[in-house]
Amino acid sequence: MKPTIIAIAGPSASGKTLFAQTIHDELINELGEDGISIIYEDAYYRDQSHLTMAEREQTNYDHPDAFEHDLLAEHLSQLTENKTIHSPVYCYKTHTRTSETREFSPTRIILVEGILLLANKALRERFDIKVYMDTPLDICLVRRIQRDLVERNRSVESVTNQYLNTVRPMYYQFIEPSKAWADIVITRGGKNRMAIEVLKAKIRQLSTLPQQQ
Numbered sequence: 001m002k003p004t005i006i007a008i009a010g011p012s013a014s015g016k017t018l019f020a021q022t023i024h025d026e027l028i029n030e031l032g033e034d035g036i037s038i039i040y041e042d043a044y045y046r047d048q049s050h051l052t053m054a055e056r057e058q059t060n061y062d063h064p065d066a067f068e069h070d071l072l073a074e075h076l077s078q079l080t081e082n083k084t085i086h087s088p089v090y091c092y093k094t095h096t097r098t099s100e101t102r103e104f105s106p107t108r109i110i111l112v113e114g115i116l117l118l119a120n121k122a123l124r125e126r127f128d129i130k131v132y133m134d135t136p137l138d139i140c141l142v143r144r145i146q147r148d149l150v151e152r153n154r155s156v157e158s159v160t161n162q163y164l165n166t167v168r169p170m171y172y173q174f175i176e177p178s179k180a181w182a183d184i185v186i187t188r189g190g191k192n193r194m195a196i197e198v199l200k201a202k203i204r205q206l207s208t209l210p211q212q213q
């Protein structure tokens with residue numbers, strides 16, 4: 001079996017997680033546990049346990065160097081060879097990896113979501129379908145403030161400083177140009193019902209085709 005790997009990229013808080021999770025949740029009963037799963041690029045943020053909290057807070061998390069993309073590329077290759085991987089587990093509150101890993105067995109369809117997936121050549125080569133969430137940056141910022149205060153233990157001040165110092169500049173330097181590699185560009189975020197239905201239809205079709213060797 002060779003899984004089909006679908007990348008869902010785009011700016012922070014553009015709706016990547018919501019989009020991927022909605023597709024997953026609406027197909028899981030039909031396709032089964034070995035039919036569809038999600039991998040998060042965020043899990044591959046570099047381990048920073050050797051740094052102080054103050055140093056971790058200074059990291060530019062929107063630059064490609066913040067990620068261990070080589071490890072993600074290697075894991076995607078192993079999954080296409082039908083091997084089980086142990087992916088890292090990341091904590092936004094401590095800005096580093098936890099001591100746990102997540103055992104992840106290959107599924108027929110693998111959704112991979114993250115901000116910089118299409119900016120990396122080795123990763124791009126491993127994706128069968130490349131999706132980009134083209135949500136306007138002002139909407140992303142509002143949603144990021146709302147989400148990060150509740151889910152990531154942040155203050156309005158920390159989110160807005162980070163946005164001005166790294167999130168916005170790195171978006172223009174790396175994320176927005178990577179849209180050119182997308183096969184499908186999705187507007188209006190993670191609740192775009194027609195986009196969800198189109199992806200689901202494609203996934204259903206791929207899932208009923210004879211498996212590639």
Ligand SMILES: Nc1ncnc2c1ncn2[C@@H]1O[C@H](COP(=O)(O)OP(=O)(O)O)[C@@H](O)[C@H]1O
Pocket residue numbers: 010011012013014015016017018019143144147188189190191192
């Ligand atoms: N179309 C939408 N309408 C309203 N809220 C949305 C929409 N898309 C995403 N959100 C919300 O915005 C926040 C960021 O979305 P998320 O999926 O976490 O983005 P990403 O994974 O791209 O960072 C979440 O709280 C999510 O529920």
Ligand SMILES: Nc1ccn([C@@H]2O[C@H](COP(=O)(O)O)[C@@H](O)[C@H]2O)c(=O)n1
Pocket residue numbers: 011012013016017042045061062091092094095096114115162167
């Ligand atoms: N310790 C960290 C690690 C990452 N971030 C921010 O997360 C964003 C990517 O995740 P999304 O779910 O929003 O796509 C990225 O923009 C980083 O700035 C962080 O704040 N802290």
